[in-house]
Amino acid sequence: MRLMPSYSRLLGIVGKPNVGKSTFFSAATLAPAEIANYPFTTIKPNRGVGYVRTPCVCKEFGVKDSPVNSICMDGERLIPVEIIDCAGLVPDAWQGRGLGNQFLDEIRKADVLIHVVDASGGTDFEGRICKPGEHDPLEDVKFLERELTMWMANILKRDWPKIARTVESEAKDLLAILEERLSGLAIRRAHVFEALRRTGLNAEKPTLWSEEDFIRFIDTLRRIAKPMLIAANKIDVSPAEENVERLKQLNYIVVPCCAEAELALRKAAEKKLIDYRPGDCDFKINNPEKLTESQLKVLETIREKILRRYGSTGVQEAINMAYLKLLNMIVVYPVEDLEHLSDHSGRVLPDAYLVPYGTTARELAYLIHTELGESFIYAVEARERRRVGEDYVLKDRDVISIVSAKKRA
Ligand SMILES: Nc1nc2c(ncn2[C@@H]2O[C@H](COP(=O)(O)OP(=O)(O)O)[C@@H](O)[C@H]2O)c(=O)[nH]1
Numbered sequence: 001m002r003l004m005p006s007y008s009r010l011l012g013i014v015g016k017p018n019v020g021k022s023t024f025f026s027a028a029t030l031a032p033a034e035i036a037n038y039p040f041t042t043i044k045p046n047r048g049v050g051y052v053r054t055p056c057v058c059k060e061f062g063v064k065d066s067p068v069n070s071i072c073m074d075g076e077r078l079i080p081v082e083i084i085d086c087a088g089l090v091p092d093a094w095q096g097r098g099l100g101n102q103f104l105d106e107i108r109k110a111d112v113l114i115h116v117v118d119a120s121g122g123t124d125f126e127g128r129i130c131k132p133g134e135h136d137p138l139e140d141v142k143f144l145e146r147e148l149t150m151w152m153a154n155i156l157k158r159d160w161p162k163i164a165r166t167v168e169s170e171a172k173d174l175l176a177i178l179e180e181r182l183s184g185l186a187i188r189r190a191h192v193f194e195a196l197r198r199t200g201l202n203a204e205k206p207t208l209w210s211e212e213d214f215i216r217f218i219d220t221l222r223r224i225a226k227p228m229l230i231a232a233n234k235i236d237v238s239p240a241e242e243n244v245e246r247l248k249q250l251n252y253i254v255v256p257c258c259a260e261a262e263l264a265l266r267k268a269a270e271k272k273l274i275d276y277r278p279g280d281c282d283f284k285i286n287n288p289e290k291l292t293e294s295q296l297k298v299l300e301t302i303r304e305k306i307l308r309r310y311g312s313t314g315v316q317e318a319i320n321m322a323y324l325k326l327l328n329m330i331v332v333y334p335v336e337d338l339e340h341l342s343d344h345s346g347r348v349l350p351d352a353y354l355v356p357y358g359t360t361a362r363e364l365a366y367l368i369h370t371e372l373g374e375s376f377i378y379a380v381e382a383r384e385r386r387r388v389g390e391d392y393v394l395k396d397r398d399v400i401s402i403v404s405a406k407k408r409a
């Protein structure tokens, strides 16, 4: 079984306790019934596989596909992505309080974050239940930002004077030093580069940076390396709706969300009680006789109060946004046989790869197989049947065939 390509990005579900992180995670990782036997099993209790959903190219090309690394549900491609349900964050976690260390160890590995907040304001700072509206969810956002920035700053702070001197005396590249120091945090060179560019700080004279400059740099780096969106959860509880509007002022993507509803719908779909694909705006009840009165009522309430009102439960949308907007990823379909859009065993549109925008044809070849990358000659883009070179930048929904000097085994 081929595993997820190396461009795979880990999604972290973060937030304080009791906001619905685990509910969100359970819903997101509950595999559609069609793929109950899908070979991606849970790695750890709080790690699982969710899906990015995008319209499949099968309809456009007029073919019946046979997916291998992903699933096609009536023309919607579901591409597996790894999700981690991080421990609940409490104030001062960066100083090791509560589950702070566990939280930080998990968030360290994440490439993108969904911050689940209780938009109804029904949980206090520490996650204790309070009256809806009593707590301001905007505070939770600021608090998480601060915790993460302080944690990152703390990793570098003690050695910062030494790092700064090294850069200036030995003319050692700040970028290289930071890249090395922060590699365990899923922070890459490009992130550091971008943070330096955005802050306009002098990378050759870090001894001149003030304390504020340093924090501003770290804060910028955090935003770049751990991009985040807000899942405004418990949207079914008033005054969540007002808070969604306020949350939007914080300059994040805010997705109204009802994790509980998504979980209920996926469970019902798993039992074939309803037809529902993750992220759909509606569902169809298959056998009303098989449902109890109260089950029917719950489903109808979800339809009226959540789906009709917000277009979806928000869980799938949040995951899509994390990968397609925050990480700027696109979906490409490599095929071997251009005629049939298949692999060598005749499976049509077998794979859908999530890759960062900017990935070239040759990089895709490397991603499929090192040998294919090495022996790359050219590629053919199937939609217009045109030959493209190694530097061709892939576009979303491209179907691509790679021609190499060697025949693949
Ligand atoms: N009303 C409402 N309650 C929710 C929703 N999502 C989760 N909950 C409830 O919030 C509580 C905490 O959920 P949980 O997922 O364990 O939170 P976690 O501590 O952040 O992982 C549970 O009682 C859930 O049933 C939602 O969308 N709406």
Ligand SMILES: [Mg+2]
Pocket: 021, 022, 023
């Ligand atoms: Mg939990």
